[in-house]
Amino acid sequence: MKASTIWDKKWLRRLLAAGFWLAVWQIAALSLPKLLFAGPAQTVQSLFRMLGMADFWLSIAFSVGKIAGGFVLAFVLGCVLAALAYRFPLIRVLLEPAVQVMKSVPVACFVVVALIWVRSAWISVLTAFFVVFPAVYINLQQGLTSVDTKMLEMARLFRLSPGKRLRAVWLPAVLPYLLGACRVSVGMALKAGVAGEIIGLPRWSIGEQLYLSKLYLNTADLFAWSLTILALSLLLEKLLVRAAAAFERKWGREA
Numbered sequence: 001m002k003a004s005t006i007w008d009k010k011w012l013r014r015l016l017a018a019g020f021w022l023a024v025w026q027i028a029a030l031s032l033p034k035l036l037f038a039g040p041a042q043t044v045q046s047l048f049r050m051l052g053m054a055d056f057w058l059s060i061a062f063s064v065g066k067i068a069g070g071f072v073l074a075f076v077l078g079c080v081l082a083a084l085a086y087r088f089p090l091i092r093v094l095l096e097p098a099v100q101v102m103k104s105v106p107v108a109c110f111v112v113v114a115l116i117w118v119r120s121a122w123i124s125v126l127t128a129f130f131v132v133f134p135a136v137y138i139n140l141q142q143g144l145t146s147v148d149t150k151m152l153e154m155a156r157l158f159r160l161s162p163g164k165r166l167r168a169v170w171l172p173a174v175l176p177y178l179l180g181a182c183r184v185s186v187g188m189a190l191k192a193g194v195a196g197e198i199i200g201l202p203r204w205s206i207g208e209q210l211y212l213s214k215l216y217l218n219t220a221d222l223f224a225w226s227l228t229i230l231a232l233s234l235l236l237e238k239l240l241v242r243a244a245a246a247f248e249r250k251w252g253r254e255a
Contacts, residue, residue: 038220046220047227055209063124063206064232067193070128071186078136079178085137086144095137102134111196120200124207127196128189135185136178143177144170179244186240187233194229
């Protein structure tokens with residue numbers, strides 16, 4: 001078998017890359033004090049130990065549930081306001097400063113200010129909303145402005161109903177922008193939500209567990225929780241991509 005043919009296999013490239021970084025991780029662990037840097041074996045042992053603990057699953061359930069709530073709220077409100085801003089230029093002008101602020105202000109600054117207004121238990125909801133809303137709003141705005149005016153004129157000429165116009169003209173244009181925003185922001189929402197929890201320290205949260213691991217210099221648990229966040233981010237992104245693909249197939253058939 002040719003070397004080029006082997007290298008073309010995506011799974012092999014990923015396996016080699018993973019093996020390389022595991023080796024780097026192990027070398028770093030051997031070079032540094034165990035108290036400050038846990039190796040792969042210690043991290044995996046810690047992860048398997050946590051899998052059997054109720055606190056582990058409760059923290060994941062509460063954090064993911066709240067972050068998902070903020071994501072959905074930002075998605076719905078972003079779609080509604082983007083549609084209104086496209087229809088009414090005055091709304092777009094009024095919303096522009098707020099969207100720019102949400103894009104520019106660091107998450108940590110927002111969390112510190114938000115903790116003045118809300119209880120720490122809800123900080124991950126607000127943080128996820130703060131990160132996701134600008135992505136959904138801006139991408140949907142771009143999608144709406146990319147709609148072919150000739151297609152709209154043809155739809156009016158053939159007197160298509162609003163529902164048929166939505167399926168045949170609007171959705172094919174805006175879906176790639178909207179789904180692209182969701183794919184990017186789902187990981188950002190999880191990371192930002194956990195970052196907010198580390199500052200606010202709500203009970204039964206991933207952020208609280210990370211903070212406690214750092215406080216007690218338990219680097220194995222700290223790395224295990226980091227792997228958990230990575231796995232959750234990849235899983236949620238995969239689920240969203242599959243749901244988006246199913247949605248596109250459904251609307252494509254109906255269109």
